[in-house]
Amino acid sequence: MNIHGKFICIYGIDGSGKSTLAQNISTYLSNFNEVKTFYSQEDAIFTPELEAVAKKLNTSRRECFSPILRGGSWGLDLLHKSMYHIEPALGSGKTVITDRYSICNLVYPYINNVDIGILRRINNLLIKPDLNVYLEVPHEIAWQRLKERGKKLTPKETPEKLQEAIKLYDYFFKIESISVERLDATLSTNQVTDMAIELIKSRFLDG
Ligand SMILES: Nc1ncnc2c1ncn2[C@@H]1O[C@H](COP(=O)(O)OP(=O)(O)O)[C@@H](O)[C@H]1O
Numbered sequence: 001m002n003i004h005g006k007f008i009c010i011y012g013i014d015g016s017g018k019s020t021l022a023q024n025i026s027t028y029l030s031n032f033n034e035v036k037t038f039y040s041q042e043d044a045i046f047t048p049e050l051e052a053v054a055k056k057l058n059t060s061r062r063e064c065f066s067p068i069l070r071g072g073s074w075g076l077d078l079l080h081k082s083m084y085h086i087e088p089a090l091g092s093g094k095t096v097i098t099d100r101y102s103i104c105n106l107v108y109p110y111i112n113n114v115d116i117g118i119l120r121r122i123n124n125l126l127i128k129p130d131l132n133v134y135l136e137v138p139h140e141i142a143w144q145r146l147k148e149r150g151k152k153l154t155p156k157e158t159p160e161k162l163q164e165a166i167k168l169y170d171y172f173f174k175i176e177s178i179s180v181e182r183l184d185a186t187l188s189t190n191q192v193t194d195m196a197i198e199l200i201k202s203r204f205l206d207g
């Protein structure tokens with residue numbers, strides 16, 4: 001399946017299976033294409049700098065910096081990634097997959113009561129995806145998976161915040177007029193991967 005130069009974004013709440021799906025479709029598409037997969041905060045420069053300052057002060061980024069500054073640093077990191085990593089990769093014919101993209105940088109700051117005006121402007125500067133995939137999963141299932149995953153939980157990884165994030169993804173896809181393909185992410189990883197591959201085929205190869 002040759003889909004050179006196409007840009008696919010995967011969205012969903014924490015525990016929905018974004019990074020798992022990104023990895024699986026990347027493995028599949030690598031049989032036919034040169035694929036570059038960007039995971040959230042990979043190649044980031046601004047947020048790690050806040051992290052470094054917080055560390056010097058013997059505290060954490062969340063305690064040290066306000067939500068507006070943390071949200072802004074995520075926005076700038078995404079713009080940096082889009083300009084200096086994603087665009088060149090697409091330009092050289094690679095297929096690009098990202099775990100999270102523009103809408104995430106509205107959903108999470110919004111949860112923290114941040115004014116998202118500047119973040120929406122930053123999002124307008126990002127290169128547009130060819131396909132947006134949203135992994136639909138009830139918050140109870142995502143929460144169960146996060147507990148079983150065994151990684152340290154972040155403040156937004158609670159049943160209440162997951163539930164809020166589901167509503168906000170719907171809201172922001174709508175108000176930003178982003179068309180998104182929804183997959184039932186309660187199914188097994190293999191089934192979700194197969195559905196995503198079928199979606200990619202139907203979007204880029206048929207007709
Ligand atoms: N379809 C699925 N069914 C069951 N478990 C899954 C599925 N997809 C992912 N998982 C598991 O759930 C956890 C969260 O998945 P992950 O890909 O890290 O989610 P996200 O990147 O959206 O936070 C991981 O332990 C992963 O192995």
Ligand SMILES: Cc1cn([C@H]2C[C@H](O)[C@@H](COP(=O)(O)OP(=O)(O)O)O2)c(=O)[nH]c1=O
Binds near residue numbers: 071
């Ligand atoms: C996860 C995420 C957070 N943020 C912002 C929202 C908050 O202001 C700040 C920290 O959010 P937080 O929920 O603490 O996420 P994490 O611990 O994973 O960094 O980062 C985004 O802008 N986009 C994202 O995809």
